[in-house]
Amino acid sequence: MFLPELSLIEAAHQRIAPYLHRTPVLTSQSIDAVSGAEIFFKCENFQKIGAFKARGATNAILQLPEGTKAVATHSSGNHAQAVAYAAKSKGMQAYIVMPETAPKVKVKAVKGYGAEVIFCAPNQQAREDTLNKVVAKTGAAFVHPYDNKEVICGQASAAKELIEDTSTLDFVLAPVGGGGLLAGTALATHYLSKNTKVIAGEPEGADDAYRSLKAGEIIPSVNPNTIADGLLTSLGKLNFPIIQKLVQEIITVDDEAIKAAMRLIWERMKIIIEPSCAVPLAVVLQHQEKFAGKKIGIILTGGNVDLEKLPF
């Protein structure tokens, strides 16, 4: 089992800091009043490339062997931009496999960093097959979106900063897709804030992590269907045991609850977040008895929405 020491997380944080923002932690009296809790939002929507994924990808790419000329990955969007951004800052070529259904704004941004985009069908198998072909053809180093040690350690830096910038939290909540952010969040919280419980939010229409935790083994995501387009992937092999060991609970919410939480953040905080990162607030709003009066850290994962396809 991969269970990195705190020193690995600290080293990752130090390594990536020059390339990234230390994002602000924001609060909203109005959302506190609605939720009955005291919420601290770690605003990774203000991160480079508009999402926390810049952390993991940058940490992974900075540790590739000297002389690596190209990197490749598959991603529905934010990891794609993250790899493209990190590759560009190291002067490498990036090849990005994206589903045809990826939001336009994300495709445009990836190309804006000078990466080459290769489209595929919107399912896990097509992504992996296409990626394998690209790697075989170009010799690029594959940077997995979440099932990767350096990526997990990089993502952990978001929760590390959140904990450093707040007083003791009762809960830290993050969404779960492949489990890179969740594993990193659980690790940082375990080492730096022992009494804080980590809970994940997951869309009902993509609840493979919830079912995996119940079953005690990874149950792949099959035909997921949710507005939270960043959370469609299955749990990673490295990620699952960390989540099993350090995450207290996974709570699911439906798309209506996700949309309502997203809208609440847009209207009350005047910040743009994507549907995937409204999931934890939706969890808090649907379980007020559990969270009433508690201090809660929520990682707002990203803000890359397609403005032509808003759910309002």
Add this chain to the structure above:
Amino acid sequence: MFLPELSLIEAAHQRIAPYLHRTPVLTSQSIDAVSGAEIFFKCENFQKIGAFKARGATNAILQLPEGTKAVATHSSGNHAQAVAYAAKSKGMQAYIVMPETAPKVKVKAVKGYGAEVIFCAPNQQAREDTLNKVVAKTGAAFVHPYDNKEVICGQASAAKELIEDTSTLDFVLAPVGGGGLLAGTALATHYLSKNTKVIAGEPEGADDAYRSLKAGEIIPSVNPNTIADGLLTSLGKLNFPIIQKLVQEIITVDDEAIKAAMRLIWERMKIIIEPSCAVPLAVVLQHQEKFAGKKIGIILTGGNVDLEKLPF
């Protein structure tokens, strides 16, 4: 001519501070790259009630005679919320005359502060007639949205903070509707940053301030038509001479340029701003030769958009 001393602006700032946020000044490398300038955005979209108008209304209401029980105003939206908010925090009843066309989110917010809303036709005459009836009936104190000394001194505090939180700016840009913010901005800049030029942005479809400055007298706004729904009103009598004396130039932009600037801020900065406050950035983007390499402060006036009626 009303030309308040610096001490009046300083007193207003001190008076309102306990009720309001000192909003952040944000920058965007990506928008700097697009514009060729170095821009400092004063984020009044994060202000109480989601707009700078909270400053002026709070300053005016805090100076009403002891024993005042009710206040009234007319406003297309943000001043309405501002008066409702300030009245509530002083335990007063607020009566707000709003055009039938006001964004739903603004009407809802005004009612949320416990104010009574009275609707009228969407023109200046109907607003004033309805307001007069309300004042006659209730005895409420009228707080004008912009043609009011305390309001002007309150709005000046936004530029005061912007200047305090940045190093010397070449330009400060603000939008102009009734001229409360612009007069306040010009006053604060005049006293606190002598070499900084103040320029206003105005929608082509509501260019009464541009024409008034050319003509040397107030030319009322007749049938204005622009997406910038906060800038429909005519210049105030107190505001005009201050603007004449201290504002270097008014530059107009069309609605397409306003929409493009709004979208750029949403996509690159991940913050929600309303169309009216995209006007100054639209000015900068359309006059790159004038602003290239300059340090520019822009007051982002508010973030209260109707999410069901977005221009994207």
